[in-house]
Every structure is written in structure tokens, then in C-alpha cells.
Amino acid sequence: MKTDTVLLQIKNLKAYFSSTLVLKDISLDVSTNKVVALIGPSGCGKSTFIRCLNRMHEETPEAHVQGEVILNKQNIYAPSADPVLIRRKVGMVFQKPNPFPGMSIFDNVALGLRLLGIRKRSVLEEKVHSSLVQAALWNEVKNILKRPGTSLSGGQQQRLCIARTLATTPSVILMDEPTSALDPVSTMRIEELIRHLVQTVTVVIVTHNMQQASRISDNTAFLLNGELVEYEKTSRLFTNPSDPRTEQYITGRFG
């Protein structure tokens, strides 16, 4: 039987804003090439949690983290770890599509590579092409690569942001409500894309949409008041959750 390989190990993670504890001792494993959905009511710490997975949390003034996040057997919070390198390995896509203003579609995708020092045109073209193909956007933009990224529709802009993240070949992509600003068709395309991407990367997604979590994820974590209440296979969590609080939340008895 095929066993899952653990890619990300979160051990006793605690996150603080100043002295306020917002994530309470969270431990969970994320397997390679899986989609993990994080659900929970507003303010429960979902976004903070994923921001801890690529050291974005510490960018907020007075915010700090305790515990370990082990990516490929290396603690990303080790003193020797470089946050910039970590963010290349653990990319992030946000709620609102945010292509760099004033930059063309091509440049948006190529920027990360240029920052890595890649200048050769052919290499950049090849990587931009493969990233846009992977993000299911190539066919729509192949003839307009010089147009500004902001000229695309909301759904296309979000896929452009995913392509931009893919360009630096991350092993994990974090997504913070990536479809909440999109219409149902664009949402469906992003969901299909996530299922496709998971063949090569691991995805951790925050969503408020229960159906989305149940459609696209392999495992789901339910957070409440900064606590991990339940982390289970999605098929089980949405049909027979173990914890009554999960049951109450997913059936809309509170939220």
C-alpha cells in the first residue's frame, strides 16, 4: 500500500500578536501532493496559521512564533533559516488577486526569477510559459503577454498570481481564501487548477466555503479560537466528524 510522505510537520506551534496568544499549540502533518483545507469561524486563526508556514507572520510588528515548522526535514524557524528562501519554497496566494501594477503579464511571472538573478531571455520565456500553462492561463494570454497584468479579469488575475508563485518552483503553496472575490465560474476554474497542481505541489488552503473545502481537499483541519479541534480526512470530517464542535460548525449551528 502506498504511504503518504510527510512534507510539512507543524509541532507545538504557538503564534502571538504582542502578548496575545492566537494559535494554541498546534501540531499537524501535511503530506506531499495533498490539499489541506483550513476551516473555522472568522478570527479563529486560520490566516495566522498559514502565515506562520512561510514566516510571513513575523512581518507583522510585535508578532512572534514558538514551536517548529519542519519543511523537508528542516525547521523553517531555525536561526540559520533564511525567510526569503523559505518563501520561495512556500509560495502564497492571497484573497484578492494582486498582480504587480504597471507590470506586464510576462513580467509579473518573471519577476521572482529575475530576483533570483536569472537574466537569460530564453530561460525566462521557458519558465513563464510553463508556469502559465501550469496555471491554466497560457491559452488565454499567450498573445497578450505584454499587456498589464491588471488588465485581466479577476479570475485570470488570480491564476496569474498562481503562475507567479509557481515560477519559483515552490514545494508548498499557501492560499488564503483565493476564490472569495471570484464568481462561480472563475472559482470552479481555480478549484480545478488546485486539483491539477496537487500532482506537483502541496496546497494548504484557507476557505470559508465548506463546499469548496469538501470538493477540493484531501484533509481538513477545523480551527476554533486558535485551537486545532479536528484534523481528519475530508471525506470523514464532512460526513461523520469526531468532535461535536466540528459537527456544529459545519452544519451551521454557529460561526
Added chain:
Amino acid sequence: MDLKLKKHNAKIKNMKAKKQNITRFRSRLDERLNYMKSLACSMGECVEQTISDTQEVVFGKAVLEQKLTSIKKREDQINSLQLKLSKACFRALARQAPVAKDLRLILTCLYANTDLERMGDLAINIAHRTKKMDTDSSLDSCYTTLEKMFQSTIQMVQLSMQAFMKEDTTLAKNVLEMDDVVDSCQTQIKEKSKKVMQDKPHLVPTGVEFIIVSNGLERIADHSTNIAEEIIFLQTGYDIRHGS
């Protein structure tokens, strides 16, 4: 006003509005779920009455023609309830996207819907067969066992519907245990009928009818056990059918 405070107030307002929406969503869903349960229970009552009527006909306590009219009326009622329940389940699945216990309750309603409709049909078939049954002293013990079988089957139907309404696994387990009584009655009737048919060949048609009627009752009891198993699934999330 301070920008931070404005943002905070907007967030609180947003959360309150969301909570109201959730409450509305829940009350609508709860209303639909209760409606489904009430439809299933009405079906259960109709089935129970049909079996009681059938029993009266079999034991000659009622005039067949009169009872057949009310049985036919009830059959129409069961069919109409079946359609209503299917539609309610279908709509709730499509519009409310239920999960967890809500989803299991709707699935239970759908399964029970099919079971109850079959139970009604089986009871009606039994009522129609009774015209072919003779009386004879050698058949007395068959009639006694058949009466016991009727009582146990009716009890199982009642109990399974109570278990469904109360979502009570203990009652559901009692239904499962009672199935053994019905099965044993069926075996006894088979054996006794065989003997009567061997001894008195002119009673062969009645002996055959006894076997067919007892088979029908056994099937009705089996459908009750299906409902009981579905209630256990509803409450625990575990499918215990086929010993799984």
C-alpha cells in the same frame, strides 16, 4: 472617528449579519428536516395500518372487500407520501448542501422511503392472497404462528418508526433483535405447512399461501431492520449492513 475603531465596528456588524444569516439558514434547514421526518412517519403509520388491516382480513375479522377499499386508499397515500419525501430530500440536497448529520438524516429518509413503500406493497399483496386460504383444524398451529408473526412484524414497524423519530439507537437495536422472532416464525410455518401438505393434499394451495404470506411478512420485517440499521448509521455514521 478613529479608523481602527471604524474598522472594528464594521467587523462586528459584519459578524452579526453573518450570524443572522446562519440562523436563518439553520431554521430553514431544520424546518425541512422535520418535514421529511414527519412524512416518513406518516408513511410508517400508513404501513402499520395496512399490515393491521391485512391481519384482520387473514384472520377473517373483517370483510375482505371493505378492507381492500381502505387498503387501496392507503396504498395511494403511501405512494403520494413517497413522492413528496423524495422531492423534499432532493431539494434539500440540491439547495442546502447538507453535511455530517444533516446529510445522514436526508440519506436515512431516502433509504427509509424506499423501504416503507416496499413494506406497504408487500402488506397489500398479502391482503390480496387471503381469499385463497382455507381453514382446517390441521392448520390451526399455522394460523397461531402466523398471528404471532403479524404481531411481531407490526411491533417491529412501530418500534423502527419510534426509533427514527427519537433517533434512538437502543430502540433500533431492539428492532434488529426482534427480527429473529419473525425469522423463527417463518421457519415454523414452512415446516408445519409442508407437513399439512404431505398429509392432506387438498390443502396444498392453502399451505403454499401460508408460505407465501409468511415470506411476505418476513420481507416486511427485513425492511424494518433496514430502517433500524439506517437509524444506527444516522446516529453513529457507521454502516452496519452486511456485518460491515
